[in-house]
Amino acid sequence: MISFLRHVFVDSWLGRVIAGLLFLAFVGWGVGDVLSNIGSERADVIVRVGGQTVTTEDFLSAVQNELQQVARQSGMTDPAQLPVATRRQAAEQVLQRLMMQSEITLSAERLGVTVPDDALRTEVFGLPAFKGPDGRFDRKLFDSRLQQIGMTEKRLLDLIRADLAVRALVEPLQNGARAPETMVRHVFDFDAQTRTIDLVRFPLTAQAVPTPDAAQLHRFYDNHSWLFQTPEYRHARIVVLSPDSVAQSVEIPDAELKRLYEAEAAKYNVPETRTVQIVTAPSQARAQAIADQWKAGAEWDRIQADAKDSATVQMDNVRQVGIPSVGLAKLVFAAPLANLQGPVQVDTGWVVFRVTLVTPPHVTTFDAARQELREQIAHGQAAELVGQRVQKLQDAIAGGGLDHIPDNLGAAAIAGTLNAQGMTQGGETAPIPASPALRKAIIEKVFSQAKGANPTLVQGPENGWYAVAVDSIIPAQVQPFDAAAAQVRAAWDDEARRHAANVAATALYVAAKDHGGVAAAAAAAGQPVEHPAPLARGQAVEGVPEELAQLAFRLDKTGQTMMLDGPDGFYVATLTAIIHPAPDKEAMRVGRIRSAMSQALADDIGMSYAAALQQVVKPKTNMSALKSALASVSGTGGAGETSP
Numbered sequence: 001m002i003s004f005l006r007h008v009f010v011d012s013w014l015g016r017v018i019a020g021l022l023f024l025a026f027v028g029w030g031v032g033d034v035l036s037n038i039g040s041e042r043a044d045v046i047v048r049v050g051g052q053t054v055t056t057e058d059f060l061s062a063v064q065n066e067l068q069q070v071a072r073q074s075g076m077t078d079p080a081q082l083p084v085a086t087r088r089q090a091a092e093q094v095l096q097r098l099m100m101q102s103e104i105t106l107s108a109e110r111l112g113v114t115v116p117d118d119a120l121r122t123e124v125f126g127l128p129a130f131k132g133p134d135g136r137f138d139r140k141l142f143d144s145r146l147q148q149i150g151m152t153e154k155r156l157l158d159l160i161r162a163d164l165a166v167r168a169l170v171e172p173l174q175n176g177a178r179a180p181e182t183m184v185r186h187v188f189d190f191d192a193q194t195r196t197i198d199l200v201r202f203p204l205t206a207q208a209v210p211t212p213d214a215a216q217l218h219r220f221y222d223n224h225s226w227l228f229q230t231p232e233y234r235h236a237r238i239v240v241l242s243p244d245s246v247a248q249s250v251e252i253p254d255a256e257l258k259r260l261y262e263a264e265a266a267k268y269n270v271p272e273t274r275t276v277q278i279v280t281a282p283s284q285a286r287a288q289a290i291a292d293q294w295k296a297g298a299e300w301d302r303i304q305a306d307a308k309d310s311a312t313v314q315m316d317n318v319r320q321v322g323i324p325s326v327g328l329a330k331l332v333f334a335a336p337l338a339n340l341q342g343p344v345q346v347d348t349g350w351v352v353f354r355v356t357l358v359t360p361p362h363v364t365t366f367d368a369a370r371q372e373l374r375e376q377i378a379h380g381q382a383a384e385l386v387g388q389r390v391q392k393l394q395d396a397i398a399g400g401g402l403d404h405i406p407d408n409l410g411a412a413a414i415a416g417t418l419n420a421q422g423m424t425q426g427g428e429t430a431p432i433p434a435s436p437a438l439r440k441a442i443i444e445k446v447f448s449q450a451k452g453a454n455p456t457l458v459q460g461p462e463n464g465w466y467a468v469a470v471d472s473i474i475p476a477q478v479q480p481f482d483a484a485a486a487q488v489r490a491a492w493d494d495e496a497r498r499h500a501a502n503v504a505a506t507a508l509y510v511a512a513k514d515h516g517g518v519a520a521a522a523a524a525a526g527q528p529v530e531h532p533a534p535l536a537r538g539q540a541v542e543g544v545p546e547e548l549a550q551l552a553f554r555l556d557k558t559g560q561t562m563m564l565d566g567p568d569g570f571y572v573a574t575l576t577a578i579i580h581p582a583p584d585k586e587a588m589r590v591g592r593i594r595s596a597m598s599q600a601l602a603d604d605i606g607m608s609y610a611a612a613l614q615q616v617v618k619p620k621t622n623m624s625a626l627k628s629a630l631a632s633v634s635g636t637g638g639a640g641e642t643s644p
Contacts, residue, residue, distance in 0.1 A: 042622075043622075043624075043625060044056045044057070044625065045622055045625065046059050046095070046621065046622055046625045046626050046629060047095070047098070047099055047102070047619050047620065047621050047622070047626075048619070048620045048622075049102040049103055049106055049617055049619045049620075050102075050106045050617045051106065051109075052102035052103075052105055052106050053102075054095070054098045054099065054102060056625055056628075056629050058098065059091075059094065059629055060463075060629060060632065060633070062094045062097075062098060063090065063091045063094050063633055064079070066090050066091075066093070066094050067079035067082060067087060067633075070082060070086065070090055079437075080435065080436050080437025080440070080461055080462070081436075087633050088630060088633060090633075091629075091630055091633040092630075095626070099614070099619050100607065100610030100611065100613075100614075101166065101610070102619075103610050103616075103617065103619075104166050104169060104170060104609070104610055104613065105162050105165070105166050106613075106617060107169060108162075108165040108166055108168070108169045109165075111169065113165045113168055113169055114165070115161045115164045115165050115168070119164060120157060120160060120161055120164065123160055123164060124137070124142075124157070124160060125137040129145060130142045130145065133265070133266040133321070134321065135321075140262075140263070141263050144259055144262075144263035145263065147259070170606050170609070173605055173606060173609055174603075174605055174606055177598055177599075177601040177602035177605055178594075178598050178601070179594055179597035179598045179600075179601055181594075183597060184590065184593055184594045184597060185583065187593050187597065188583055188586070188589065188590050188593050189580060190537075191537060191589075191593065192536075192580075192581045192586055192589060193536075193537070193553075193578065193579065193580055193581075194534040194535060194536050194579045194581075195534065195535045195552050195553065195575060195577065195578055195579065196531070196532075196534050196535070196575075196576045196579070197532060197535065197544075197552055197573040197574060197576060198517060198518045198519045198522075198529050198530070198531060198573060198574045198576055199518070199529065199530040199531070199532055199543075199544065199548075199571065199572075199573040200505075200508060200518050200522050200528070200529055200530070200571070200572050200573070201530070201543075201569060201570070201571050201572075202501040202504050202505045202569050202571070202572075203501070203568060203569040204494070204497045204498055204501055204568060204569045205497075205568075205569075206501075206569075207496075207497040207498075207500040207501050207504075208500070209493055209496035209497055209500065210496070212489070212492055212496075216492070217485075217488050217489060217492060218481065220491070220492045220495075221481050221484070221488045224491065225478050226478075227487070227491055228478060228484040228487055228488065228491075229476050229477055229478040229479060230476060230477055230479060231419040231420060231421070231476055232419060232420065232447070232473065232474065232475055232476040233417050233419050233425060233473075233474040234417065234418065234419075234446055234447060234451075234470055234472070234473050234474070235415070235416065235417045235470070235471045235472045235473075236415070236416070236417075236446045236468055236469060236470050236471065237402045237403075237413070237414075237415040237455075237468070237469045237471065238402075238413065238414050238415070238432060238442060238446070238466060238467070238468055238469075239393070239397070239402050239405055239411050239412070239413045239455075239466065239467045240411065240412045240413075240414075240432070240433050240434050240438070240442070240464065240465070240466045241386060241389060241390065241393050241409065241410065241411045241412075241464070241465040241466070242386065242433075242434060242435070242438060242462070242463065242465070243379060243382035243383050243386055243462070243463055243464075244379075244382070244434075244435065245410050245411060245412040245433060246382040246385050246386050246389065246409075247375065247378035247379045247381075247382040247410075248410060248412075249408070249409075249410035250377075250378040250381055250382060250385065250410070252373075252374050252377050252378060256377060257366075257370060257373045257374060257377070258366060260373050260376065260377060261366050261373055267364075268363070268364040268369050269361075269363050269364070270361060270362045270363075271319055271320070271361045272319075272320075272358065272359065272360055273317040273318060273319055273358075273359045274315075274317070274318060274332060274333060274355050274357065274358050274359070275314070275315065275316045275317055275318070275355070275356050275357035276314070276315050276318065276332050276353055276354065276355050276356065277300050277303075277312075277313075277314045277353060277354050277356060278312070278313050278314075278315070278328070278332075278351055278352075278353040279303060279307050279310050279311070279312050279351065279352045279353070280310055280311040280312075280348055280349045280350070280351050281307070281309075281310040281343070281349065281350045281351070281352070282309060282310065282349065282350075283350060284343055284345070284350050286309065286310065286350070287310075287342060287343035287350035287351065287352050288343050290303065290306075290307055290310065290343075290352050291340060291342055291343055293306065294340055294352065294354070295340055300314070311349075317357075317359060320332075320333045324348075325346050325347050325348045326347075327346040327347055328346045328347075328348065328351060328353075331344065331346070331353075332353060332355060335353070335355050336355070337355050337357075337358050338354065338355065338356065339354070339355075340352065340353075340354050341353050341354065341355075382410075383463055385410070386463055386464075386465070389409045389410065389411075390457070390465055392406070392409055393405070393409055393411055393457060393465065393467075394457045396409070397455055397456075397457055397467050401454075401455060401469065402455050402467060402469050412433040414431065414432060414433060416430060416431075417474075418430040418443070418446070420443065420447045421443075422440075430443075434464060434466070435461070435462050435464070437460075437461035437462055438460045438461050438462055438464040438466070441458075441460040441461060441464075441466070442460070442466050442468065445458060445466070445468045446468050446470060449468055449470050450470070451470045451471070451472065451473050452470070452471075453469075453470065454469075455467040455468055455469040459628070459631065459632050460632075461632065461633075463632070501569050501570045502565070502570060504570075505570035505571070505572050506563070507525075508521055508522065508525065508527065508572050509561060509572045511524070511525070512561040512572060512574060513561050516559065517559060517561060517574035517576070518561060518572055518573060518574045519574065530543065532544050534579065535549045535552055535553070537553060545564060545566050547564055547566070548562070548566075548571050548573060551564065552573070552575055555575045557575075557578075558575050558576055558577060559574065559575065559576075560574065560575050561573070561574045561575075562574075562575075
């Protein structure tokens, strides 16, 4: 698949279809506020480009995929941890990509780009989602997957045909894009540059502090009273409607569970697997020499290092059908554990191998898999059911508050006392039935809503809805000095240690600037100097805070000194060297940079083309649906509320 559709249009029609098939349902961050979206446009359409549309489901599914990628790049496991501004920016970029894709699809239609049936068939047969354990297209699996997500065969084929047409139109525009060598060199110089520093650290834990008298502690208590107050607590009633809560109420017939069990037979009926180390030699004599070395006690690493004229591979937990050579596969699965086998000739050449692990076949019965199957299907259906039940829940709240919620909606209810951190008065985590992102939104609502205010159904992150009623408030209050005496002493000690470290670090910093760096200044003061590994952009170095490394790359010449106030202490460092690697010594790195920049250039060409098409057919935006969808992504606004 061409890079433009893989990277720029991360969530193409085909990409969204396959994502849905793999996860059995589209998992979005909400279905948007379509209850009150009345107008000339369909309530679930965000943008229309000629006859092409971007629906709320399309948009939110694409945003979910994008946020997962952004979270991984930021080192996070949960997209909900991303800042609201980051989530909203990602959503806006996704919307722009989807509009561009719609423009190109429309252009392909106008230009009469057609997709032959043979090309369509080849594409479908090649999709991994429809391949059985033997690696071939499985019609039964194909029908099952479509049924699980509620999609017709015609709809799927139409989507894939449109995607192929778009690729045929865009690919010629991008072929041949290549980044200029001057630009590649500049990027390499920036990316490959490393720096070295001399470092002296002043950890807080190493600082000695005097013993305060009673007057000092009382004065500190008076000046920092906010540190010693009990938090505000609120008693609230909460109702949550989310895919997780709805999934608990979904009834799945056994027949449907069995269909899924059969469709995923490869998952629940695992044959014997083996881990095997294989050497394929160019001749019988060479294979025998390798076998003799192996029998003499050589480890696998040594065998691999010495057998440079042979092919070496370790296959972990491989099935018999996973070994390309049928003859070798039979030998491997007939061989005893740990015994060296060969040399023996197979269709790939002369081989020597050893089986290092045998995992017996494992069958998970239908009864054992029932709960997992149920959850899989229920969660696939829950996202759609949430949208269907929102209006009923809203009507129930309007008619009887939070005390008369019907049992058949799949809404979860809880009541209790908590603080703004979500903790109970007993110091435990309040058991709010919601995901971390939705939980955070609910707690914020509890502490922003007035006591006694009528509950209103609000849309939150991850397709969740909630309503809150605040019954009572226990205000925050400062603890008496005697009750907080231990906390006061600990806080006084912490501040005294930080002050002592600050004074010592500042003295060294001033001396280092006057005497040519921390090495000379620290030697005069008898302080140890560290010489960390070279710093590289975007790479962590043990013992060097990220903020200090960033400061080092802002300095323009060696000999300059910097100081950092970190959470665990102070750091003083002098830049000692700026190293510029030679491109001819880093050929692979230069190649990666050239490929990445050429890809980016190809993406820009595709985006420019799509942007130009927008001048031909102007997109029409349904602002009500768009605002609601963006609110669900950022976790603000919703039913009964207006996003800023």
